[in-house]
Amino acid sequence: MVIVFVLVALAVLAAVAGLHWYVWRRLVRDTTAAPGTPRRVGTAVFAAGPVLMVAALVAERAGAPFWLQRTLGWPGFLWMALSLYLLLAVLAGEVVRPLLRKLLERRTRPEPPAVPVPALAGAPTGAPTGVPANTPQPQQAPATEPRPEPRPEPAPPSRRLFVSRVVGGAAATAAVATVGYGTYGVLRGPRVKRVTVPLAKLPRSADGYRIAVVSDIHLGPVLGRGFAQQVVDTINATQPDLIAVVGDLVDGSVKDLGPAAAPLAQLSARHGAYFVTGNHEYFSGAEQWVEEVRRLGLHPLENARTELPGFDLAGVNDVQGESEGHGPDFERALGDRDTARACVLLAHQPVQIHDAVRHGVDLQLSGHTHGGQLWPGNFLAAAANPTVAGLERYGDTQLYVSRGAGAWGPPTRVGAPSDITVIELRSTRA
Known part of the structure; x- marks a missing residue:
């Protein structure tokens, strides 16, 4: 098993190195006429970027000292997003490159040579047209001092170099702008989304x-x-009746992130705030975090249910908990309930919808997918989840998947804006 893991890790590192070499070649080597400072600086960036990215991932997952995680996190995770969009932009440039080269070839095609005009018959050779041959010509004054030799003009860049610079510059600009705007979208905070669900x-x-x-x-x-x-x-401003925190609250231990999570004690709703674990809680010490959120005033639902006015609220552990013997237990959470009452289930991963359908749940609230977070990640998320984002129906059960409020890895979202969703339940009997 260890050998397989090592081989997979080496294959991934080789692929990352190969893709970085390809982007470096297009953006650095092909855009510099000769070795020099620009090429050395570009090479240093493309050497340091992937190293920081891998170091940030390893430091977070290995539980390195928190100061080291923070030091590596920003540059390493931002490079992860930037390298993705540099790659996509360079690949798009491969389509543009031959078209631009052909356009330049047409514009710089040499003109046909001028046809010489024949001299008039009878005109003396060497005499200007219309001037008598015996007319004395003015004498030129002798030059008093030699003129300085003109400096040679620098040779223009070759067509291939010019095309590489135009395409490479456009690719780099597009990638930086995309990541910059996507990072701004995360840091400014999630926007409120409102969805009505009839039950x-x-x-x-x-x-x-x-x-x-x-x-x-x-x-x-x-x-x-x-x-x-x-x-x-943002949550408190919506004045909800109930708050549901549907997993992946943290990426780290209570020791390191307890102060960061402290504002959760300010959550305010008429019927309180409830919490279920996500897969990342099991990478961070799930038991400790369950106790911490309880201390902050949230109500953990560990395969449990509570009765609220008008419906049952249930919650199940994330499937990642199976590795620790604390996986989801739908029978424990839902087995003995009154099926005549409406039931809302909190479950981190959308894949848990199939168990929810079998247990007669009316509405499941989930997250986990981030909506793909970084386009085209939504296609990968769609391959692994029944619903990537939004509201869908599975038989008599509805599933709502939030894109999430934050971001894992790069603090960046592209094509999947963060959200906090206010679900308004509507009675079809009203």
Whole structure:
């Protein structure tokens, strides 16, 4: 097993190195006429970037000292996003490159030589046209001093070099702008999204009940206490009846991230705030985090259920907990409930919808996918999850998947804006 892991890791590192070499070749080597300072600087960037990226990943997963995680996190994870979009932009440039080269060839094609005009018959050779041959010509004054030799003009760059610089510059600009805007979108905080969900079993007395759903906050070396405060303030401003924190709250230990999570104690809703684990909690010490969120005033639902006015609220552990013997137990959470009552289930991963359908759940609230986070990651997320984002129906059960409030790895989102969703339950009997 260890040998297989090592071989896979080596294969991944070789692929990363190969892709970086390809992008370096297009953006650095092909855009510099000869070795010099620009090429050395570009080479240094492309050598340091992947090293920092791998170091940031290893430091976070290995539980390195938190100061080291924070030091490596920003440059390493931002390079992860930037290298992705540099690669995509360079690949797009391969399509443009031959077209631009052909366009330049047409514009610089040499003109045909001029046809000489024949001299008039009878005109003396060497005499200007229309001037008599015996007319005395003016004498030129002798030059008093020699003129300085003109400096040779620098040779223009070759067509191939010019095309490489245009395409490479456009690719780098597009990648930097994409990552910059995507990072700004995360750091400014999630936006509120409102979704109405009709439930057939919901009584009229609970019509209009509002649940604020937040998932995938991912507090860690990059997103800290300030970001948590933004999330809490945004949730509280919606004045929900209930708050559901649907997993992946943190990427790190209680020791390192306890202060960052402290603003969660300010969450305010009429019927309180509830929490279920995500897969990243099991990378970070799930038991300790369950106790920490309880201390902060949230109510953990570990394969458990509670009765609220008008419906049952249940929660199951994440499937990652199976590795520690604390996986989801739908029978324990839902087995003995009154099926005449509406049921809302908190479950981190959308793949848990199939168990929810078998147990007669009316609505499952999930996260986990980040909506793909970095396009075209949404296609990978769609291959691994029944729903990537939004509301869908599976038989008599509806599934809502939030894109999440934060970001894992790069603090960047492209094509998958972060959100906090206010679910408004509507009774079909109203």
